[in-house]
Amino acid sequence: MVFGQVVIGPPGSGKTTYCNGMSQFLKLIGRKVAVINLDPANDALPYECAVNIEELVKLSDVMIEHSLGPNGGLVYCMDYLEKNIDWLQSKLEPLLKDHYLLFDFPGQVELFFLHSNAKSVITKLIKKLNLRLTAVHLVDAHLCSDPGKYVSALLLSLSTMLHLELPHINVLSKIDLIESYGKLAFNLEYYTDVQDLSYLQYHLDQDPRSAKYRKLTKELCEVIEDYNLVNFTTLDIQVCWFLSIYLPEITWFLFQCVA
Numbered sequence: 001m002v003f004g005q006v007v008i009g010p011p012g013s014g015k016t017t018y019c020n021g022m023s024q025f026l027k028l029i030g031r032k033v034a035v036i037n038l039d040p041a042n043d044a045l046p047y048e049c050a051v052n053i054e055e056l057v058k059l060s061d062v063m064i065e066h067s068l069g070p071n072g073g074l075v076y077c078m079d080y081l082e083k084n085i086d087w088l089q090s091k092l093e094p095l096l097k098d099h100y101l102l103f104d105f106p107g108q109v110e111l112f113f114l115h116s117n118a119k120s121v122i123t124k125l126i127k128k129l130n131l132r133l134t135a136v137h138l139v140d141a142h143l144c145s146d147p148g149k150y151v152s153a154l155l156l157s158l159s160t161m162l163h164l165e166l167p168h169i170n171v172l173s174k175i176d177l178i179e180s181y182g183k184l185a186f187n188l189e190y191y192t193d194v195q196d197l198s199y200l201q202y203h204l205d206q207d208p209r210s211a212k213y214r215k216l217t218k219e220l221c222e223v224i225e226d227y228n229l230v231n232f233t234t235l236d237i238q239v240c241w242f243l244s245i246y247l248p249e250i251t252w253f254l255f256q257c258v259a
Ligand SMILES: Nc1nc2c(ncn2[C@@H]2O[C@H](COP(=O)(O)OP(=O)(O)OP(=O)(O)O)[C@@H](O)[C@H]2O)c(=O)[nH]1
Pocket: 009, 010, 011, 012, 013, 014, 015, 016, 017, 018, 039, 042, 106, 107, 173, 174, 175, 176, 177, 235, 236, 237, 238
């Protein structure tokens, strides 16, 4: 049985950095890991990838050839990947024996809660290759500093969970930077646990700019609460780097203490 992660999230949320950090961490704890870049807009990869969608289709070529913008181009690329799933399957087959798989997907969020191509690619891989995949959905923690943006992050997370139908972990990334956006209205657990959104609505109501959307926000918060599916874990990728570099020393130190 082969395990892996489908790494998704809005542009700039830290997917590529996460894949790089996670692959180094996994290697260090003795796992064989393969990173699969399925983002055709990822030009400067910090990790060594086992499979690169650029060998199949290039976003820049698609945009020129079909006169598409970056969003339309990415939808086209996912569509093309779905039609050529055998290409991806053949690239993955040699890795199945002993590798843990990390799939680095594009940041266009509509691919994961609206369009069917990316989901279809994932579903086909799961069925054809008997994979066990978890969605790791990264959301930039700075969205917590604005109640309106936080509600949109909750909605995005919920829609993505419902659309993909995978085991799913929502992650507030770049948590090390959260203080730099000013003091949060509530403590961090409030944002990670997503327990009682009425406090958030009250906070939003204090802002005259959001008065016009009061009813809409209330209804949206009720939908999120009724599903009761979304919560977050936090990530500071630098901890991953730290562990990758110092894990052998820490293990040696603990071993010495126990001995
Ligand atoms: N401080 C801090 N910066 C981070 C962290 N994770 C990612 N970054 C930075 O955030 C920026 C965007 O990260 P990427 O990994 O390129 O994000 P992405 O989601 O792959 O971006 P797209 O490919 O455009 O969708 C980079 O400058 C990273 O160095 C983190 O945990 N802490």
